[in-house]
Amino acid sequence: MNHPLQCRCGTLKGYVDTARPVNRAVCYCKDCQAFAHFLGRPSEILDSYGGTDVIQTVPAKVTFTQGREALACIRLSEKGLVRWYAKCCNTPIGNTAADFRLSFIGLIHNCLEAPPASLDESFGPVRMWSFTKNAKTKVNAGPFGMVPGIFKILAMVLRARLNGAYKRTPFFLIDTGAPVVIPKVLTRSERESVYKDVG
Ligand SMILES: [Zn+2]
Numbered sequence: 001m002n003h004p005l006q007c008r009c010g011t012l013k014g015y016v017d018t019a020r021p022v023n024r025a026v027c028y029c030k031d032c033q034a035f036a037h038f039l040g041r042p043s044e045i046l047d048s049y050g051g052t053d054v055i056q057t058v059p060a061k062v063t064f065t066q067g068r069e070a071l072a073c074i075r076l077s078e079k080g081l082v083r084w085y086a087k088c089c090n091t092p093i094g095n096t097a098a099d100f101r102l103s104f105i106g107l108i109h110n111c112l113e114a115p116p117a118s119l120d121e122s123f124g125p126v127r128m129w130s131f132t133k134n135a136k137t138k139v140n141a142g143p144f145g146m147v148p149g150i151f152k153i154l155a156m157v158l159r160a161r162l163n164g165a166y167k168r169t170p171f172f173l174i175d176t177g178a179p180v181v182i183p184k185v186l187t188r189s190e191r192e193s194v195y196k197d198v199g
């Protein structure tokens with residue numbers, strides 16, 4: 001089954017294959033919060049505790065059907081994840097590693113909220129609460145914390161590496177390994193400004 005993916009204004013469209021494995025997490029880390037502030041949409045992206053609802057899967061399951069020219073990305077620092085968004089309306093898309101061979105994307109809920117299917121129907125309930133120490137209030141991370149989710153993600157990445165699925169990604173040029181658009185690395189003052197907004 002495919003779940004529709006689109007930015008708020010409808011320029012960028014595509015779909016996500018909902019076949020398992022897929023992990024659903026809420027991430028409270030400061031970097032995810034900083035990205036929401038960078039996009040100027042913290043109240044739409046973050047829940048009331050500062051969490052971002054993410055669907056973690058492999059990029060091979062993501063297909064864009066129109067508006068690829070609207071894709072843009074940033075890195076909060078030289079070493080950070082590549083954080084993708086639609087620049088037409090600042091809708092977050094998701095976070096990938098900088099190396100496409102680490103076949104992973106954390107899709108951010110805002111680009112997956114077009115009806116008819118709900119996130120729960122397509123991807124199941126949230127199973128992981130990450131970096132809860134950065135939540136705005138105490139959040140229960142479950143008895144095993146991030147461990148089961150991390151194992152699931154590692155298995156997903158390893159399987160994609162072994163079966164070659166890592167070579168199918170709409171975010172990177174496989175010949176060179178370069179992202180399809182050059183990430184903008186935030187300057188020190190830009191970085192300080194977004195983290196100040198996170199508080
Ligand atoms: Zn848009």
Ligand SMILES: [Zn+2]
Nearest residue numbers: 027028029032
């Ligand atoms: Zn995070």
